[in-house]
Amino acid sequence: MTNHRLELLRDLYSRMVTIRLAEERLADLVTAGEVGCPCHLYIGQEAIAAGVCAALETDDTVWGGHRSHGHYLAKGGDLGAMFAEIFGKVLGCAEGRGGSMHLLATDVGILGTVPIVAATIPLATGAALASKLRRDGRVAIAFFGDGAMEEGHCHESMNLAALYALPIVFVCENNFYASHMALTGRRAADNLVTAADAHAMPGEVVDGNDAVAVYDAAVRAVARARAGVGPTLLECRTFRWRGHVGPSWDMDVGVKRRDELQQWLDRDPIRLLRRVMESAGVAGAAFDEVDERVRAEIRAAEAFARSAPCPPADELDTHVYATGAR
Amino acid sequence: MRTLTYAAAIREAFAQLLEADPRVFVIGQGLWSPWYVGQSMTGLDVEFGRERILDSPVAENATTGAAVGAALAGMRPIVVHPRMDFMLLAVDPIVNQAANWSYMFAGKVPAPVVIRGIINRGGEQAAQHSQALQAMFMHVPGLKIVMPSTPYDAKGLLIAAVNDGNPVLYIDDRWLYEAAGPVPEEMYQVPIGSGVVRRPGTDLTVVASSYVAAQAVEAARTLEARGFDPEVIDLRSIKPWDRELVFASIRKTSRLLVVDGAWKTCGVAAEIAAAAAEHVFEHLSAPVARLTLPDAPAPMSRPLERAYYIHAPRIVEAVEHLMASRRPQRALVLS
Numbered sequence: 028m029t030n031h032r033l034e035l036l037r038d039l040y041s042r043m044v045t046i047r048l049a050e051e052r053l054a055d056l057v058t059a060g061e062v063g064c065p066c067h068l069y070i071g072q073e074a075i076a077a078g079v080c081a082a083l084e085t086d087d088t089v090w091g092g093h094r095s096h097g098h099y100l101a102k103g104g105d106l107g108a109m110f111a112e113i114f115g116k117v118l119g120c121a122e123g124r125g126g127s128m129h130l131l132a133t134d135v136g137i138l139g140t141v142p143i144v145a146a147t148i149p150l151a152t153g154a155a156l157a158s159k160l161r162r163d164g165r166v167a168i169a170f171f172g173d174g175a176m177e178e179g180h181c182h183e184s185m186n187l188a189a190l191y192a193l194p195i196v197f198v199c200e201n202n203f204y205a206s207h208m209a210l211t212g213r214r215a216a217d218n219l220v221t222a223a224d225a226h227a228m229p230g231e232v233v234d235g236n237d238a239v240a241v242y243d244a245a246v247r248a249v250a251r252a253r254a255g256v257g258p259t260l261l262e263c264r265t266f267r268w269r270g271h272v273g274p275s276w277d278m279d280v281g282v283k284r285r286d287e288l289q290q291w292l293d294r295d296p297i298r299l300l301r302r303v304m305e306s307a308g309v310a311g312a313a314f315d316e317v318d319e320r321v322r323a324e325i326r327a328a329e330a331f332a333r334s335a336p337c338p339p340a341d342e343l344d345t346h347v348y349a350t351g352a353r
Numbered sequence: 354m355r356t357l358t359y360a361a362a363i364r365e366a367f368a369q370l371l372e373a374d375p376r377v378f379v380i381g382q383g384l385w386s387p388w389y390v391g392q393s394m395t396g397l398d399v400e401f402g403r404e405r406i407l408d409s410p411v412a413e414n415a416t417t418g419a420a421v422g423a424a425l426a427g428m429r430p431i432v433v434h435p436r437m438d439f440m441l442l443a444v445d446p447i448v449n450q451a452a453n454w455s456y457m458f459a460g461k462v463p464a465p466v467v468i469r470g471i472i473n474r475g476g477e478q479a480a481q482h483s484q485a486l487q488a489m490f491m492h493v494p495g496l497k498i499v500m501p502s503t504p505y506d507a508k509g510l511l512i513a514a515v516n517d518g519n520p521v522l523y524i525d526d527r528w529l530y531e532a533a534g535p536v537p538e539e540m541y542q543v544p545i546g547s548g549v550v551r552r553p554g555t556d557l558t559v560v561a562s563s564y565v566a567a568q569a570v571e572a573a574r575t576l577e578a579r580g581f582d583p584e585v586i587d588l589r590s591i592k593p594w595d596r597e598l599v600f601a602s603i604r605k606t607s608r609l610l611v612v613d614g615a616w617k618t619c620g621v622a623a624e625i626a627a628a629a630a631e632h633v634f635e636h637l638s639a640p641v642a643r644l645t646l647p648d649a650p651a652p653m654s655r656p657l658e659r660a661y662y663i664h665a666p667r668i669v670e671a672v673e674h675l676m677a678s679r680r681p682q683r684a685l686v687l688s
């Protein structure tokens with residue numbers, strides 16, 4: 028394995044562990060009642076955010092939804108600002124106006140993640156349109172779930188993007204559930220990727236638990252976008268380990284999910300990557316080192332969040348309109 | 354009489370409607386879920402089959418459009434939006450289609466569809482998971498809108514909505530789901546457009562609906578202890594709303610406070626205040642007061658949330674404030 032490739036694996040590992048450990052801490056905080064806002068955990072899907080974001084430049088934009096801690100962290104969003112946001116504090120990335128489902132990191136291309144399903148797919152398309160008009164070379168990534176593909180404007184956006192050859196990659200994270208409903212109860216066939224054909228763009232099914240496979244697919248799609256050839260649809264197949272919202276494992280969909288979940292636990296994306304790295308000669312201590320560094324970062328982020336105040340009650344109408352020239 | 358919670362009363366209305374009329378079916382998200390719509394539809398899919406209780410894909414526009422289409426084709430569909438915020442993705446079938454259909458086709462093809470939009474807020478959910486959007490829809494001719502505040506009305510208004518023969522927006526509030534009250538076992542209707550005096554009084558008229566109406570009743574208890582005698586009117590329907598009931602009350606009390614758990618500008622309270630100014634101006638002894646949310650999106654952070662929403666204490670405050678105010682004497686203009 029080349030050094031360059033090994034560096035990539037280390038990078039992916041670091042991004043994924045950051046997401047995993049940060050969310051495990053958040054899960055504990057929700058359980059303890061210290062975090063009150065709804066948190067949709069990304070645990071189990073880390074390879075997708077990490078693989079895609081590792082293929083991006085800093086000013087490429089990334090768009091997400093209700094389950095976007097992973098997108099935010101993988102793209103380089105600040106941990107402390109995320110924790111503070113989830114605690115509803117003024118030092119949060121949205122100054123405590125949004126919480127977990129409203130992440131923002133303008134310095135790394137995240138202009139807002141929001142919980143209306145599929146809402147950011149057309150917005151990502153618009154960012155890509157802006158890039159095309161400005162010829163700024165940026166690529167937009169629309170991250171969305173299998174459920175989002177049931178919304179009409181997902182398909183309207185794909186058509187626009189293909190028609191105008193926009194620099195965008197549609198990344199569908201198919202975790203086979205939309206809240207309590209399995210994919211089989213919501214679609215006549217397990218064929219999400221075929222939407223690409225319908226909209227005349229390439230589509231690829233990717234093992235969403237294999238960070239390297241995601242990265243390689245993202246590199247191809249991003250290159251296509253940046254070259255002005257047009258959009259790509261990546262269907263990354265994966266599974267969320269926890270409940271739709273909150274830290275529980277399967278309360279919302281009943282026991283049936285438990286067996287299904289077990290198969291996916293056996294394919295833990297972090298362990299899969301670690302195995303690849305180990306066979307390339309990376310020693311156990313190297314992983315411990317990363318884990319320790321990330322744990323320290325999370326402790327610092329939490330302390331930062333706790334130390335900040337909440338916004339004052341008389342600021343209800345602050346920010347309703349933006350002020351200042353842009 | 355037997356007591357049910359608000360959520361159980363809604364469930365019973367669904368069950369009786371499904372039992373009584375084979376044209377009734379329900380479509381929307383979360384209908385097979387044990388938690389998505391609280392306990393307001395639990396087990397209906399088991400009782401009536403998943404053909405008539407459709408837990409749908411994430412497709413508000415298509416499911417609402419399909420409900421409207423099925424209504425035009427002779428069915429009595431109820432489409433459920435577990436949050437009003439999501440219902441915004443279905444504005445075309447509601448506003449352009451259902452609301453206009455009767456008029457556009459000279460009343461020959463009615464659109465007897467019920468659109469249930471649930472207000473689900475608080476809990477640090479922020480701007481897109483908190484909205485109460487009744488006013489937007491109140492603006493639209495051709496729609497009827499009901500907003501029950503008690504278990505009795507929750508059941509009776511859902512049954513009336515399905516039987517109305519027009520598109521009816523049925524708005525229920527998750528903050529009321531645990532509230533218990535008397536509910537008859539038989540099928541009954543609460544007439545759409547008729548309000549009710551929840552507490553007769555002589556000092557001022559408090560007009561509200563849904564959650565804030567229940568809070569106004571609670572506020573009245575505190576106010577009574579402080580020596581005030583408010584009349585509390587629960588509108589139950591906001592379109593059409595019971596103008597005569599409100600006007601008669603104002604003629605008696607001479608003061609009006611309108612409470613609405615939504616934004617102020619162009620809101621339900623604005624409409625009622627304007628109507629009062631048009632029709633019973635001479636009976637008002639103080640400026641009309643409105644208690645609403647500020648014109649700002651729902652915040653997330655707890656202290657902001659606490660300051661944002663209206664509960665009973667804020668109504669008490671607003672009543673006391675209004676009781677202290679008086680209509681300004683017209684200034685004498687000397688020439």
Ligand SMILES: Cc1ncc(C[n+]2csc(CCOP(=O)(O)OP(=O)(O)O)c2C)c(N)n1
Binds near residue numbers: 411442
């Ligand atoms: C327009 C809209 N409809 C419904 C919802 C409620 N909702 C929140 S998340 C979700 C499931 C989304 O599933 P998917 O897109 O697969 O994402 P996942 O939760 O699996 O990450 C639904 C239906 C919503 N937030 N927005």
Ligand SMILES: [Mg+2]
Binds near residue numbers: 200201202203204205
């Ligand atoms: Mg999903």
